[in-house]
Amino acid sequence: MRMDLIEDAHAIMSMPYDERLIGDPNTGVIHGGAISALMDSCGGASVFAHPENGSASVTLDLRIDYMRSAKPGERIFAEAHCFHVTRTVAFVRVVAWAGDQKDEPTATATGAFSFTRKKKEPA
Amino acid sequence: MREKPEPMQVIKERRDGALLRLVDAIPYIKFMGIRFDRRGDELTGTMAYSDMLIGNPTLPAIHGGATAAFLETTAIIELAWAEIWTKIEDEKLSGEEIEALPLPVLPKTIDFTTDYLAAGKPRDIYTRARINRSGRRYASVHVEAWQDNRQKIIGQATGHFLMPSKEG
Numbered sequence: 099m100r101m102d103l104i105e106d107a108h109a110i111m112s113m114p115y116d117e118r119l120i121g122d123p124n125t126g127v128i129h130g131g132a133i134s135a136l137m138d139s140c141g142g143a144s145v146f147a148h149p150e151n152g153s154a155s156v157t158l159d160l161r162i163d164y165m166r167s168a169k170p171g172e173r174i175f176a177e178a179h180c181f182h183v184t185r186t187v188a189f190v191r192v193v194a195w196a197g198d199q200k201d202e203p204t205a206t207a208t209g210a211f212s213f214t215r216k217k218k219e220p221a
Numbered sequence: 222m223r224e225k226p227e228p229m230q231v232i233k234e235r236r237d238g239a240l241l242r243l244v245d246a247i248p249y250i251k252f253m254g255i256r257f258d259r260r261g262d263e264l265t266g267t268m269a270y271s272d273m274l275i276g277n278p279t280l281p282a283i284h285g286g287a288t289a290a291f292l293e294t295t296a297i298i299e300l301a302w303a304e305i306w307t308k309i310e311d312e313k314l315s316g317e318e319i320e321a322l323p324l325p326v327l328p329k330t331i332d333f334t335t336d337y338l339a340a341g342k343p344r345d346i347y348t349r350a351r352i353n354r355s356g357r358r359y360a361s362v363h364v365e366a367w368q369d370n371r372q373k374i375i376g377q378a379t380g381h382f383l384m385p386s387k388e389g
Contacts, residue, residue, distance in 0.1 A: 117248060118248050118249070118252040119248070119249050119252060120247070120248040121247060121248075121249045121294075121297075121327070122327050123246045123247060123248070123324055124324060124326060124327075128249075129247070129249035129290065129293075129294070130290075130293050130330045130333065131249065131253075131289060131290025131291070131293045131294055132249060132290060134286055134289040134290055134293060134333065134335075135284065135286025135287060135289065135290050136286070137286075138284075138285050138286040138289060139276075139284075139286055142285075154277070154279075156285070156337065156340065157285040157335075157337050158336070158337060159334065159335060159336045159337065160285075160289065160334070160335050161332065161333070161334040161335075162330075162332060162333050163331070163332045164329070164331060164332065164333075167329070
């Protein structure tokens with residue numbers, strides 16, 4: 099996996115097509131689990147990159163909806179936005195796509211991560 | 222007159238052969254170090270611990286994505302296995318007939334929701350899946366994962382799957 103962008107509650111990660119990740123031998127399509135792992139990591143990265151984040155966080159839950167299979171041979175991308183945080187929970191949306199097909203997502207996900215706010219600087 | 226029961230060796234060869242053929246066909250299962258054990262028709266998954274699975278090196282804990290991938294794999298294998306089981310048992314296929322079967326068309330994930338209940342410790346993880354509903358087109362499956370204690374699950378998931386059409 100490669101980190102392509104990480105800034106201000108926003109992250110993009112990607113991984114190359116790899117025959118070891120094939121989930122369906124009939125089509126050569128990558129296993130959903132591999133895409134889940136990429137989306138989970140990318141979601142976690144967007145939480146980490148939130149300006150108010152104070153420590154490492156863990157995934158509480160992640161729901162993934164699969165729109166279409168990822169075209170075999172293409173690099174898989176995931177882009178996550180941490181769109182809301184409370185004192186203890188961060189909410190994240192993630193989109194995954196193959197190659198340059200960003201307008202035709204492979205999968206979308208919403209997740210909740212644990213969150214700890216940065217301690218306020220003493221005045 | 223009642224039919225003579227098949228020798229146990231024949232039954233085991235058929236069932237274990239069919240399971241191995243299914244599992245070996247999917248490269249991702251080997252990559253993740255997953256295997257499936259069978260008791261009758263019940264499957265238990267094991268994801269053997271390896272350093273590759275660590276997501277948080279300071280704890281250390283197994284990567285949530287690896288756990289989710291294992292849960293999803295278990296659900297798909299359970300669904301494919303249920304189909305295969307019916308076929309091989311109804312038709313009492315032999316070892317060679319199973320070798321000659323075409324590779325099964327796998328169900329497709331529509332959605333998959335994972336709850337993380339505890340950090341995965343650096344050791345093997347086990348899973349079992351339950352098919353809650355299996356219709357002609359859609360199936361709903363629940364999966365649980367645990368490590369040391371079957372009662373203390375570390376993750377659970379529910380997913381919906383599109384079943385391959387029987388007409389081919």
